[in-house]
Amino acid sequence: MVGMETLHYAFDGGRALPPFAPALVGVVASGNLEVLVEPASGTGCRIDVDTSARGFGPIWEAVLRDFHARHGLGGLVVSIHDMGATPAVVSLRLDQAISAIGGATP
Amino acid sequence: MDWPTLAARLFGDAHAIVADGDFLGGTATFDGAEIAVVGTTNHAAVGVELALRQARAILATIEAHPGRPLLLLVDTQGQKLRRRDELLGIHRAMAHLGCCLDLARREGHPVVGLVYDQALSGGFITSGLMADACHALPEAEIRVMRVPAMARVTKLPEELLESLSLTNPVFAPGVANYVAMGGVRSLWEHDLAAGLRAALADRDTADRRAEEGARRGGRRVAADVMRRVLEA
Amino acid sequence: MNASFAELSARERLAAVVDAGSFHEWLPPSERVTSPHLAQLGVPAAFDDGVAIGRAALDGRTILVAAQEGEFMGGGVGEVHGAKLVGLLRRALRDRPDAVVLLAESGGVRLHEANAGLIAVSEVMRALLDVRAAGIPTVVLIGGANGCFGGMGIVARCADTVVMSDIARHAMSGPEVIESAHGAGEFDSRDRALVWRTTGGKHRWLTGDCDVLVEDDPDAFRAAAIAAMARHRPLTLAALQQESALLQRRADVDGDNADAFELWSRLGVADARSVPDLDAAAVRALRPATGGA
Numbered sequence: 297m298v299g300m301e302t303l304h305y306a307f308d309g310g311r312a313l314p315p316f317a318p319a320l321v322g323v324v325a326s327g328n329l330e331v332l333v334e335p336a337s338g339t340g341c342r343i344d345v346d347t348s349a350r351g352f353g354p355i356w357e358a359v360l361r362d363f364h365a366r367h368g369l370g371g372l373v374v375s376i377h378d379m380g381a382t383p384a385v386v387s388l389r390l391d392q393a394i395s396a397i398g399g400a401t402p
Numbered sequence: 403m404d405w406p407t408l409a410a411r412l413f414g415d416a417h418a419i420v421a422d423g424d425f426l427g428g429t430a431t432f433d434g435a436e437i438a439v440v441g442t443t444n445h446a447a448v449g450v451e452l453a454l455r456q457a458r459a460i461l462a463t464i465e466a467h468p469g470r471p472l473l474l475l476v477d478t479q480g481q482k483l484r485r486r487d488e489l490l491g492i493h494r495a496m497a498h499l500g501c502c503l504d505l506a507r508r509e510g511h512p513v514v515g516l517v518y519d520q521a522l523s524g525g526f527i528t529s530g531l532m533a534d535a536c537h538a539l540p541e542a543e544i545r546v547m548r549v550p551a552m553a554r555v556t557k558l559p560e561e562l563l564e565s566l567s568l569t570n571p572v573f574a575p576g577v578a579n580y581v582a583m584g585g586v587r588s589l590w591e592h593d594l595a596a597g598l599r600a601a602l603a604d605r606d607t608a609d610r611r612a613e614e615g616a617r618r619g620g621r622r623v624a625a626d627v628m629r630r631v632l633e634a
Numbered sequence: 635m636n637a638s639f640a641e642l643s644a645r646e647r648l649a650a651v652v653d654a655g656s657f658h659e660w661l662p663p664s665e666r667v668t669s670p671h672l673a674q675l676g677v678p679a680a681f682d683d684g685v686a687i688g689r690a691a692l693d694g695r696t697i698l699v700a701a702q703e704g705e706f707m708g709g710g711v712g713e714v715h716g717a718k719l720v721g722l723l724r725r726a727l728r729d730r731p732d733a734v735v736l737l738a739e740s741g742g743v744r745l746h747e748a749n750a751g752l753i754a755v756s757e758v759m760r761a762l763l764d765v766r767a768a769g770i771p772t773v774v775l776i777g778g779a780n781g782c783f784g785g786m787g788i789v790a791r792c793a794d795t796v797v798m799s800d801i802a803r804h805a806m807s808g809p810e811v812i813e814s815a816h817g818a819g820e821f822d823s824r825d826r827a828l829v830w831r832t833t834g835g836k837h838r839w840l841t842g843d844c845d846v847l848v849e850d851d852p853d854a855f856r857a858a859a860i861a862a863m864a865r866h867r868p869l870t871l872a873a874l875q876q877e878s879a880l881l882q883r884r885a886d887v888d889g890d891n892a893d894a895f896e897l898w899s900r901l902g903v904a905d906a907r908s909v910p911d912l913d914a915a916a917v918r919a920l921r922p923a924t925g926g927a
Contacts, residue, residue, distance in 0.1 A: 318663065377681065454882055483811060490885055494843050501792060527788060532759070552745050572748050580749065622670070
C-alpha cells in the first residue's frame with residue numbers, strides 16, 4: 297500500500313527548557329527515524345509524525361505518552377520522519393533528541 | 403533515426419563521419435565551416451575503451467583545431483556492465499571523458515550535444531549533459547534506467563513505476579519531458595540543419611538548466627534551492 | 635579517536651573532520667527543504683534531503699563542506715539534494731574558500747526521482763569542474779559502508795583529490811546490477827572479497843584511481859583532508875592527454891583480464907595475493923613507483 301500516514305499529538309503542562317537551537321537526531325532509513333526538536337511558544341509539547349508504516353496510531357500514542365511522562369517538557373515541537381522503527385528505537389531517538397537540546401536523559 | 407540518415411539530413415554529402423564499431427567520429431562541413439563530430443551508435447554500452455576513444459578524439463580536436471565546434475551524437479544504453487570495466491576504473495574513464503568535454507568548452511569550442519536515439523544514465527552524464535547544451539530528436543528516448551531494473555533496485559512495484567512513467571515528468575522517458583525539466587534545450591524537428599545552426603549560434607555557456615526547468619515548469623524546486631544557498 | 639568513520643552518520647563524520655564546533659549549516663533541517671517527489675511513492679522525506687552543507691574551518695582555514703547521508707535513500711541524489719550541492723559549489727566560486735570538501739556516500743542518481751536526479755548529478759559535475767577551474771582545491775572523502783557509485787562515482791573522480799579508506803568502495807555500477815545483467819559468473823555480488831578487490835580502496839590505491847589511502851578512522855580522514863587543501867591539479871590539455879595515455883596503457887596492460895590479483899601483479903605489485911590481509915599502512919607502501927599506471 298503506497299502512502300504516508302501523518303499523526304499529530306499534543307501534551308500539556310510541560311516545563312520549559314533554557315533556550316535551545318533546533319536539533320536533529322537519527323536518519324530516515326528502514327527501521328529508523330529522524331527526530332527534529334524545535335522551540336515553540338507556550339508550555340505544551342506538540343509532536344508531528346510522518347510515517348511510512350501505516351496503522352500504528354495506538355502504538356505511537358502509547359510511546360509518545362510515555363515520552364512526555366518521562367521528560368515532562370513544554371515549549372517545544374517534535375517532528376518525526378519514520379520508516380518503520382520499533383517503539384524501542386523511537387524512544388531511544390526521542391531521548392537522544394532531548395539530550396541534544398540540553399534536557400537530561402533519565 | 404540512424405546516424406547516416408541524420409548526417410545526410412544535417413550535412414548532405416559534406417561530411418566524413420565514420421563508424422568504427424560503436425564509435426562515431428569525423429568531421430563535417432556546415433555553413434562553410436568545419437565541425438568535429440564525436441559520438442556513439444548501436445545503443446553503445448560505454449566501457450573504458452569507448453570512453454577513452456571519445457576522449458582522445460575530443461583532445462585531438464582541441465589540440466589541432468582551436469575553437470572548432472564539436473557535435474556530440476549520443477546513442478547509448480549507458481555504461482557497460484562488466485567486472486573488467488569496474489576493475490579498470492570505468493568511473494575514472496567516464497570522469498575523464500567529461501573533463502575533456504569540459505576543457506573543450508572552456509577553450510572556447512562550441513560543444514553541442516544531440517541525442518538522436520537513446521541516452522541512459524552514465525552514458526548520458528558524460529556526453530550530452532556535458533555539452534554547452536544538449537538537444538534531441540523528438541523520437542529519442544532519455545532515461546536513467548529501464549523499469550524492471552529500477553523496480554528491482556528500489557523495491558517499488560513495476561506496475562507503479564510503469565504508470566508513473568506515463569504520467570509523471572520525473573519518470574517519463576520522453577524527450578519533451580526533459581525539455582520541460584531543463585535537461586534538454588530544444589528538440590530538432592523537420593529542419594535539423596536549422597536546429598544545429600541555432601545551437602551553434604547560442605554561445606551562452608553558463609549552466610542555466612535549473613532556471614530553464616523552473617521557467618518551463620518541469621523542475622520547479624532546484625533553481626530556488628540553489629538561490630537560497632547563495633543567499634543563506 | 636578510534637571510532638570507525640564508516641559507522642558514523644554523515645553529520646557525525648562532518649563534525650569529526652572539520653575543526654571542532656566550526657560547522658555553520660546552510661538550509662538546515664529546521665528549514666525543511668525537502669524532496670517534493672517522495673511522498674507520492676510512500677517514502678518519508680528527510681529534513682535535509684540527505685545532505686548537510688555549509689561552511690566550516692579546517693585547520694583554521696575556511697572550507698565549504700558537504701556530507702551525504704548514505705543511509706537515506708542510499709545517498710542518492712534527488713532534485714533538492716543535488717541543488718544543495720550545486721548551490722554550495724556556486725557559492726564557492728563567489729566566496730572563494732580555501733577548499734571544497736565533499737564527504738561522499740551515494741549510489742548515484744536517486745532512482746525515486748529518476749529524471750530530476752539525472753539532471754541534478756550533471757549539474758553537480760559541471761559546478762564541481764567550475765570550482766576546479768577556478769583554482770579552488772576540491773577534495774572528496776569516501777569512507778562510508780555504501781560506497782560512492784553511479785553518477786556520483788563519476789563526479790567524485792572529477793575532484794583534485796580522492797581520499798578513500800581501505801574498506802570504502804568507489805566505482806560505477808554495483809555488483810548486484812552487473813550480476814543482474816550478466817549473471818554471477820560475471821560478478822558474484824555475494825563474494826565480498828571479490829567485490830572489494832575490484833572496487834575497494836586498496837585496489838583503487840594500487841592502481842592510482844584514488845590519491846590517498848587511509849584507515850577507517852575519522853582522524854585519518856581529517857588529516858588527509860587538511861593535506862589535500864594544498865593540492866590543486868589544473869585540468870590542462872597536457873594533463874588530460876597524460877591521463878588518456880595512462881588509462882589506455884593500463885587497459886592495454888590488463889588485456890582481457892578481469893581479476894585484481896592478476897592486474898596488480900602486472901602493474902608491479904609484489905605479492906598481490908597478500909593485499910587483502912594487509913592493513914592500510916602496508917598497502918600504502920606497495921603502490922608501484924609509476925603511480926599505479
